[in-house]
Amino acid sequence: MYLTRWEERAYNGEYGEALAVAMKLLVSVGEVLGAERLIDVAHVHVSGISYDNIGDAGLEFIESLYTMGGRVRTYSTYNPSGTLLGGQGSDGGGFMEKQLRIINALRGMGFTESATCIPYLVLREPRRGEHLAWGESSAVAVANTLYAARTNREAGPVALAAALAGRTYYWGLHLDENRKPTVVVKYSGTPLDELYAGILGYLVGELYQGEIPYIDAPFTGRRSVISLCAAAAASGNTAMCIVRDYSPEDHGRPGEARDKLALTRRDLEEKREEISHADISDAELFYTGCPHHPKSFLQELYSYIAAKAPHGLKKPMLVSIPGVDARDEAVRKVSRALARLGVHVLPGTCLVVSRFRESYRVVATDSLKAAFYLPRRHGVRVVLSTIGEYVAQVKR
Known part of the structure; x- marks a missing residue:
């Protein structure tokens, strides 16, 4: 692979150990794939930051880059975490403490507060033709499809390396002929x-x-x-x-x-019918927000449920939104109003990457992404349903 003078020096460790680790990872992956060079990226979005997914090995890798002096060289954001960003959630086996260590290491390296899978809606809108290095599968597809930005689906460590280097390998969907x-x-x-x-x-x-x-x-x-x-x-x-x-x-x-x-x-x-594994009457809760809903959705949802089920729901509904909105006072206000109706807001996390689903066996959802992952990763049965169908079934 051709490297510029700066890239050679970074690869050889002249600008620090963390950057050298990142460059060697990017070059190794790029060479295996046949990439001829590296390119600058405008935005990196890292997936795989939930402790529930990456465990101690992932935590140690992220913290090691931070302690080695790793700092981002481009605008960088990260995916949902394994716990609520308000300091609540399961703490079995020190889960919350380890999750917060991951987030603190990312912050220390210069990542923007985010904890969302929809960076294109709430953080920075991609521009046509610009190069990105994103790890979240749904965001990658949206960036390429709706914005004509250019990104492959990067594994978590590779996206993290791209953030520290400000570069990725020139291959795949970065090239005209592959689009x-x-x-x-x-x-x-x-x-x-x-x-x-x-x-x-x-x-x-x-x-x-x-x-x-x-x-x-x-x-x-x-x-x-x-x-x-x-x-x-x-x-x-x-x-x-x-x-x-x-x-x-x-x-x-x-x-x-x-x-x-x-x-x-x-x-x-x-x-x-094939995807649904149970009847809606068997569902213990409804889950929506995978990918995350923008915060504006909460007011829409409140207005709908207040009109259709003014006395609330007999079974709960969970809604995921970006973690960056967790401290927004308007979000907190509508979240409290929704809670009185039986709807609970999950800022910065989701059922797929958290442990909230451990209490449930059957989940109704309007998210096909959740319907794909919940049975395979967590053994949860799913029922495909719209919000309206669920509300009609469980309203008081």
């Missing part, structure tokens, strides 16, 4: 809301792993496209789609494609 659609998926039916857009994404990810699908379908809005991206990234590691009318890189359906698939509402209904 063209390879398969076509045509959906005929009414516009897809967030739930059914997620089901479509789940199906596309399963069928076309490693491909860039061209999605020819109507959607109710950008939230639905985000749901599509998150589901496809979960079920098939899909890092980019071209979505008709939404993707800046949409140049029309490709004339040549390796495969073409036609779907109807019936196909999505059948997939919904």
Whole structure:
């Protein structure tokens, strides 16, 4: 791999041990993949910072970079943690203390307070054509699909190295030739809301792993496209789609494609039944916010539930939002109002990377990303449901 003079010096340790570790990791990965050089990145977003996911080994790696003097060289943010950012949550085996050590090490290295999987909505909007190094799968798919920014899905340690170096390897979706659609998926039916857009994404990810699908379908809005991206990234590691009318890189359906698939509402209904492992009456709670909801969603949710279930819910609802909003007074106020109705807000975390799900066996959700990971990682059965369907079932 070609390295500039500065990169050579950094690689050889002339600018500190932490930077040398980061450079050697980036160069090693890049050379294995065939990258010819490194490129500057405008924003790094690191995944894998929940202690529930990375354990003591991950904690020690992050702290070691901090104690070696590691400091970020570009705008850098991080994914949800394993506990609430208000100082509450499970502390079995020192869980909370170790999670806070991870966050403190990231802060010490210069990471921006974040704890969210939607950095594109609440922190910094990606620009078309700029290079990123993001680790969160759903955010990678959204950045490439809706913003035409350029990022591969980076493993947690590689993204962390990119933050310290301000660079990543020039390969994959950073290159023009790798950003063209390879398969076509045509959906005929009414516009897809967030739930059914997620089901479509789940199906596309399963069928076309490693491909860039061209999605020819109507959607109710950008939230639905985000749901599509998150589901496809979960079920098939899909890092980019071209979505008709939404993707800046949409140049029309490709004339040549390796495969073409036609779907109807019936196909999505059948997939919904296949994914659901129980009946909604068996659900012990409802979970939404995977990916996180922006804080504006909380007021929308309060208005809806106050109108539909003014006496509250018989079973709880959990909502994840970015940790960066945890101290917002308006967020705290609406969170208290929601709590009186049986809805509890989880700032900076989610069921997938935390231990909140340990008390539950059946969870209803409108998130296909959560529906993919909860059964596989935690043995939790899921039921696909809209918020409206759940509220109608459990209102007092």
